[in-house]
Amino acid sequence: MPRALLFGAGSLGVPYAWVLSRAIGESNVTAVCRSNFDEASRNGFTVHSKLWGNDLKYKPRIAKTTAEAVQQIASDAQPFFDYVVVAAKALPSYPPITELIGPAVTAGKTSIVLLQNGIGIEDEYAERYPENPILSTVAYFPATQVSPGVVQHREIEMLHVGTYPASAPAAHKDAARNFVDLIKQGGASATLHDDVQRERWGKLLVNGPWNPVCALTRSRDRQFIDSKKPDHRNGEDALGFIRDVMLEVAAVARACGYEDVDEKLVDFQINRARVRDLPGVQPSMLADVLEGRSMEADAIVGNAVRIAKEKGVPVPMLRTIYLLANGLSESFSRDKVPS
Ligand SMILES: NC(=O)C1=CN([C@@H]2O[C@H](COP(=O)(O)OP(=O)(O)OC[C@H]3O[C@@H](n4cnc5c(N)ncnc54)[C@H](OP(=O)(O)O)[C@@H]3O)[C@@H](O)[C@H]2O)C=CC1
C-alpha cells in the first residue's frame, strides 16, 4: 500500500488526507501538525462537508516534524513515503518548506504534491528535488479549519493534477496518474492534465482578485458584491471591479500562451460568486486576516504582477491590490516583533 505524508494539516490538507486515508488506510497516512498537534493526537481530525457528509472522522499517524514521521515508519516493510503532500500556505519561511520536508523525501521515489494556490510556486521544489516527480494541483474546495483539527467544507470539490513541468519524464507522468487514481479511490473528484498550468491560471482568475479584496475588506465574496451594487450616481459596482481585475489576470495568462483563459472563462468564474447565497465563500486570505496571520500575497498576486512585467502586460489594478495586500500581510509580522 502506498504511504502519504501530509505537511500542512489545515483547512485543505485535512480533508484531502481524509480522502487519502479512505484509499490507502489511515495507518498509511501521517500528518505533520503544529498548532493542532495536541487535538489531532488525541482525537484525530473531523471534516464536516456539505458534499461528503458531516462528522467524518479519521485518525492518521501524527508527528511534530517530518523527521519524527520518518522515524515512526522506519521499521515498517516500506520505510519511505510515496507521497509528500504540501498543504501549508505558500509563504516565505525560514527554514523554507522545501527543506522542512527533506527527511521525508526519498530521491527518485517520493512524489511531492503541491496542494497550494498561486502561480510560479513549483520552481523551488523542482530545483531542490530534481529526481522526484513534482505534482502541481489546483483545488476547488472552499474549506476552513473552524477549530483545531476540525474543518468545514462547502459547495464544490475538484482537484486538477499535473506534473511540473508539463514536459516532465514519463515516470513523473505515471506518478501524476497514480495520484489521481488514489484521490478517486478515496471518493473525491480529480482530473489529470498534461499541462496543469492552464488550470492554475484559470483558478488565479478567482484567487487573484477575490482573495486579497476579501482580505482587505474583511468580507466574504458575496458580502463584497453586496457592498456596492451598480448605482446610478457614480456607476461603480463591486462585481464589475472584480471582473476588471480578472481580465488583467487573463491577459497575463494569454501572454504566457494560455489562449483560452479568455473573457468567456472570466464570465464563468465571476458568475460562480454572483449566484452564491449570502454570506458567500471565505477565501483563505480572509481567514488569515481574521486571525492576524501572514497572507500568500506573493504566491497569489505578486508572482502574477512579476510575470506581467516580464511579458509587458499592464496590470495597474492587480499591482495596486498586491501592494495593499502585501502591506497588510507585513503589518502582521511587524506587530509580532517586540518594540
Ligand atoms: N482553504 C481553502 O478553502 C483553500 C485553500 N487553498 C490553498 O491551499 C493552501 C493551504 O491553505 P489552507 O489549508 O487554507 O491553510 P491553513 O492555514 O488552514 O492550513 C495550513 C496548515 O499548514 C500548517 N503549517 C504551516 N507551516 C508549517 C510548518 N512549518 N510545520 C508544520 N505545519 C505547518 C499550519 O499550521 P499552524 O496552524 O500551526 O499554522 C496549518 O495547519 C494555500 O495555498 C491556499 O491558498 C486552495 C483552495 C481552497
Ligand SMILES: CC(C)(CO)C(=O)C(=O)O
Ligand atoms: C476561493 C477558494 C475558496 C476557492 O476554492 C480558494 O481557493 C481559497 O480560499 O483560497
